[in-house]
Amino acid sequence: MKAIWIEKYGPPEVIEIKEIDTPNLEADEMLVKVYASSINTVDTSARSGVKALFGLSRLMTGIRKPKKKLTGTDVAGEIVAIEKDITKFKIGDQIYGLARTGSCAEYAKVSERGVVLKPSTMNYSEAAAVPVAALTALQYLRDLGNIQDGQDILIYGASGGIGTFAIQYAKTFDVTITAVCSGKNEQLVADLGADKVIDYTKEDFTKNKEKYDIIFDTVGKSPQGRWKNALKEEGIFLQAGSPKMSLTRLFLQILGNRFRKKKMRFLITKTRAKDLSLLAKLIDEGKIKSVIDKSFSLDETAEAHRYYEKGHTVGKVTITIDHKEVK
Ligand SMILES: NC(=O)c1ccc[n+]([C@@H]2O[C@H](COP(=O)([O-])OP(=O)(O)OC[C@H]3O[C@@H](n4cnc5c(N)ncnc54)[C@H](OP(=O)(O)O)[C@@H]3O)[C@@H](O)[C@H]2O)c1
DSSP states (O other), X not given: OEEEEESSOSSGGGEEEEEOOOOOOOTTEEEEEEEEEXXXXXXXXXXXXXXXXXXXXXXXXXXXXXXXXXXXXXXEEEEEEEOTTOOXXXXXXXXXXXXXXXXXXXXXXXXXXXXXXOOTTSOHHHHHTXXXXXXXXXXXXXXXXXXXXXXXXEEXXXXXXHHHHHHHHHTTSSOEEEEEEOGGGHHHHHHHTOSEEEETTTOOGGGSOOOEEEEEESSSOSOTTOGGGGEEEEEEEEEOSOOOOOHHHHHHHHHHTTTOSSEEEOOOOOOOHHHHHHXXXXXXXXXXXXXXXXXXXXXXXXXXXXXXXTSOXXXXXXXXXXXXXXX
């Protein structure tokens, strides 16, 4: 099968297009014919070998070179083979979710833990845009933020992958949403459900005296250290994006949680079928949709990484595979 392969860490140029064997399946795995994937930081970081979490990320991705050669995590496609321990799916099912061993290929292997039936109202590209970004939005706002009706929520990086899903998920509650993005994306975030919009190129939200129950920084670029000024007394700051800060400063921020009511929290997005099903339900009810900035073919995956890494994606960047074109 045709696959996107990474042998060494580096810029998008290290990406190779390779002919490799279709993955072998374990007893609890299924083979998916991949129709679409999308780009997330987890994929570009695994390629670049960026030393996130102060270098600790290399323990997972490989010290000198990537352990995982196949790139891609989000997947949408059709089940074409199942092994004996699979009980919830059959051949022909259209699924979406996470293929942790790689999804930028003609075929990918997945487990029942990582995929569910695709929302019926979405095509493959729209569905592949959802998993990592929307799970992150959901798990941050619900599990860490304990989002409740009546709250004031600020979403920073509101026009990006996580941000566009965060607005829509937050809107399923009776909350007031302030979205922070650049001026060119104001209309988009308002259409998705933002009640107020702040253009970060003109205004620093930490200085306008408004207070929020939840501040969700989806891109790690909010004014670091000043979030406390904009939180209500028992408010919470959710940090999903990786901010540029020293280990000492991060440690002090986490330590500070013990002594102040205003907390800073982060989590690692979990692969959870139950959450993918909840998202599929919200999608099919018309409450959540994918915003797709640009779609690339499998052969253009390096270009897709380059585009995403500029950091100004509006919604998501997807990869689509036209199987008629694949040898
Ligand atoms: N904790 C976890 O498990 C987890 C999981 C997934 C992702 N993440 C993190 O989430 C981040 C990526 O999220 P994503 O894929 O949603 O990002 P993304 O789609 O690349 O975000 C792009 C958006 O960021 C906005 N942006 C760029 N610079 C900005 C600035 N200075 N201030 C405000 N907004 C700005 C852009 O808006 P404009 O064009 O208008 O500037 C653009 O719409 C990464 O840091 C990643 O590590 C964490």
